Amino acid sequence: MGLKVPFVTGYLTEHFGDDAFPTLEGYRAKGGYEAARKALGSMTPDEVIELMKTAGLQGRGGAGFVTGLKWSFMPKKGDKPRYIACNADESEPGSFKDRILLERGAHQMLEGILIGAWAMQAEKTFIYVRGEYAHPAACVQRAIDECYAAGILGANCLGTGFRHDVVLTRGAGAYICGEETGLLESLEGKKGQPRKKPPFPAEYGAFGMPTTVNNVETFSHVPHIVAKGADWFRGFGTEKSPGTTIFGVSGHVARPGLFELPLGTRLDEIVFQHAGGVPNGRKVKGVIPGGMSMPILPAGQLDVAMANEFLRERKTMLGTGGIMVMDDTTCMVRASCVITYFFRDESCGQCTQCREGTGWLHKLVTRIERGAGSIEDIEILADVTSKMEGQTICAFADAAAWPVQGMLRHFREDFELHVEHKKCPFPESFEL
Amino acid sequence: MVISDAAREKIRAEMAKYPKPEGALLAALHLVQKQTGHISGETAQEIADLFGIHPIRVMEVVTFYNMFYDEPQGRHHVHVCTNLPCSLRGARELLRGLEAHLGIEAGETTKDGRVTLAHEECLGACGYAPMLRVDETYHENLDLAAAKRILDELE
Ligand SMILES: Cc1cc2nc3c(=O)[nH]c(=O)nc-3n(C[C@H](O)[C@H](O)[C@H](O)COP(=O)(O)O)c2cc1C
Numbered sequence: 001m002g003l004k005v006p007f008v009t010g011y012l013t014e015h016f017g018d019d020a021f022p023t024l025e026g027y028r029a030k031g032g033y034e035a036a037r038k039a040l041g042s043m044t045p046d047e048v049i050e051l052m053k054t055a056g057l058q059g060r061g062g063a064g065f066v067t068g069l070k071w072s073f074m075p076k077k078g079d080k081p082r083y084i085a086c087n088a089d090e091s092e093p094g095s096f097k098d099r100i101l102l103e104r105g106a107h108q109m110l111e112g113i114l115i116g117a118w119a120m121q122a123e124k125t126f127i128y129v130r131g132e133y134a135h136p137a138a139c140v141q142r143a144i145d146e147c148y149a150a151g152i153l154g155a156n157c158l159g160t161g162f163r164h165d166v167v168l169t170r171g172a173g174a175y176i177c178g179e180e181t182g183l184l185e186s187l188e189g190k191k192g193q194p195r196k197k198p199p200f201p202a203e204y205g206a207f208g209m210p211t212t213v214n215n216v217e218t219f220s221h222v223p224h225i226v227a228k229g230a231d232w233f234r235g236f237g238t239e240k241s242p243g244t245t246i247f248g249v250s251g252h253v254a255r256p257g258l259f260e261l262p263l264g265t266r267l268d269e270i271v272f273q274h275a276g277g278v279p280n281g282r283k284v285k286g287v288i289p290g291g292m293s294m295p296i297l298p299a300g301q302l303d304v305a306m307a308n309e310f311l312r313e314r315k316t317m318l319g320t321g322g323i324m325v326m327d328d329t330t331c332m333v334r335a336s337c338v339i340t341y342f343f344r345d346e347s348c349g350q351c352t353q354c355r356e357g358t359g360w361l362h363k364l365v366t367r368i369e370r371g372a373g374s375i376e377d378i379e380i381l382a383d384v385t386s387k388m389e390g391q392t393i394c395a396f397a398d399a400a401a402w403p404v405q406g407m408l409r410h411f412r413e414d415f416e417l418h419v420e421h422k423k424c425p426f427p428e429s430f431e432l
Numbered sequence: 433m434v435i436s437d438a439a440r441e442k443i444r445a446e447m448a449k450y451p452k453p454e455g456a457l458l459a460a461l462h463l464v465q466k467q468t469g470h471i472s473g474e475t476a477q478e479i480a481d482l483f484g485i486h487p488i489r490v491m492e493v494v495t496f497y498n499m500f501y502d503e504p505q506g507r508h509h510v511h512v513c514t515n516l517p518c519s520l521r522g523a524r525e526l527l528r529g530l531e532a533h534l535g536i537e538a539g540e541t542t543k544d545g546r547v548t549l550a551h552e553e554c555l556g557a558c559g560y561a562p563m564l565r566v567d568e569t570y571h572e573n574l575d576l577a578a579a580k581r582i583l584d585e586l587e
């Protein structure tokens with residue numbers, strides 16, 4: 001039932017093979033909660049935020065916003081309670097890293113949350129776990145219960161007089177609840193429809209109170225930064241993108257799974273060395289580098305460092321670090337059918353461009369895949385994606401448009417061949 | 433009354449965790465659905481009464497989320513992930529094999545009410561594909577024979 005330990009580990013996952021590590025006792029045996037003791041006991045909230053800014057940790061939920069900066073946006077004092085929402089909705093296709101951080105490292109994440117709570121003087125954290133993650137949620141709940149029993153959470157955290165409570169909330173199957181304001185709506189017991197911004201969550205968040213939303217992995221890095229310092233943290237990764245991250249590799253590789261590696265590790269190194277390359281004597285055709293919302297790269301462009309400053313030059317992004325590998329049997333129109341089906345299904349429907357646009361994308365690629373499409377359909381496809389970008393309440397519509405744009409940028413020929421042959425010309429491709 | 437006293441007790445405990453009781457609505461639906469299998473109009477009314485909200489608010493939430501059902505379901509949910517990473521590794525063939533094995537199509541329930549079969553979007557198991565979810569349990573790295581065995585053992 002539980003996930004396998006990553007093939008390559010770093011500071012986040014080095015103890016994940018130890019079956020005691022998910023327990024409080026096992027976590028403490030590895031120095032657990034010493035960083036929280038240090039932060040709450042000997043650092044001011046502002047010092048913690050400064051440290052996070054210097055460390056330069058970027059959020060690992062997909063958008064890559066600098067965590068210290070986000071924390072500094074929380075209003076300082078006032079009579080309103082401040083909240084944290086930990087985003088454990090992990091539903092981006094291709095991503096499965098947060099799951100292992102919940103199953104094997106719940107205390108590491110909770111320690112990061114507690115440090116964040118101190119820094120932002122937040123009184124409560126809601127951990128929003130996707131509904132399907134029953135086992136990971138149980139692992140987190142057990143860790144929360146242990147923390148209350150041990151006085152780490154509650155009225156007097158670690159004996160410092162600071163109060164913090166943690167509530168576990170389970171989602172119920174909706175991708176859009178991973179978008180931070182969709183998540184906030186869902187926390188309030190509503191449909192997970194994203195909110196118009198501004199106001200941003202730091203001003204008007206969960207239940208109308210100032211709230212900071214961070215990803216599971218983001219919080220998991222925090223205790224390490226507090227314990228070992230910003231310089232140590234910056235020793236991993238690139239200058240602009242410090243630290244490690246957990247890459248998830250799926251699709252046509254010999255060793256699919258999780259790999260914790262520094263940001264900036266080359267994509268071809270991950271695919272060919274760590275994940276064992278493409279099996280059955282096949283070659284790579286394309287790789288989606290960061291979860292399904294991120295545009296694909298063709299085989300010739302895998303010599304790229306996995307960090308946003310480099311990926312952007314190739315018109316794609318790190319996203320959640322979910323790497324999907326497709327071999328040379330793969331029909332990219334079929335792949336586009338699967339991708340557009342997902343986005344059509346998961347659109348929350350509030351914005352016309354998104355609701356109608358995702359439907360059109362799916363209809364057009366399906367028509368082309370069946371051999372009933374025209375060259376004009378390919379043009380319309382490109383046009384629809386351009387009209388969906390930057391127009392909507394949330395970034396979902398962009399996330400739906402980008403992968404199709406990537407397919408057209410690098411594999412337009414696949415689409416044209418379907419039109420020309422009036423059928424799918426890739427008989428060996430995966431089945432739809 | 434559909435909702436047991438024990439469940440009501442648990443729901444009240446969940447309500448207390450949120451600044452506004454309505455925050456516990458998803459938790460309440462999970463709890464109740466575990467007993468009842470789906471959320472009928474009558475059940476929605478009882479939940480609405482517990483929260484002091486209109487039943488339409490409850491049904492709105494039920495229909496928005498994939499994991500809540502407003503119609504009766506099989507005793508077990510078998511969901512095969514068919515998103516891209518799983519499809520690349522044979523998820524569609526697996527789903528078709530299970531359709532044939534059970535004699536139903538995805539989205540349907542077996543006549544004896546034992547299994548509802550469906551496809552689902554990415555479940556966070558992409559590296560261990562193909563996979564399926566039986567109720568709350570994941571089964572990963574499957575082939576058709578292994579998947580059939582899992583289904584045959586369900587009561
Ligand atoms: C459609 C959509 C889905 C998202 N899903 C997730 C998710 O499942 N998990 C997550 O952490 N962030 C997700 N995000 C990003 C969040 O909105 C938010 O940026 C993130 O949780 C912030 O945390 P971070 O700064 O620690 O990365 C999603 C964004 C969009 C637009």
Ligand code: SF4
Nearest residue numbers: 348350351354392394
């Ligand atoms: S962009 Fe799409 S998902 Fe986001 S709010 Fe608009 S309709 Fe909903």
Ligand code: FES
Nearest residue numbers: 513518555557558
């Ligand atoms: S694609 Fe099937 S679990 Fe992610």
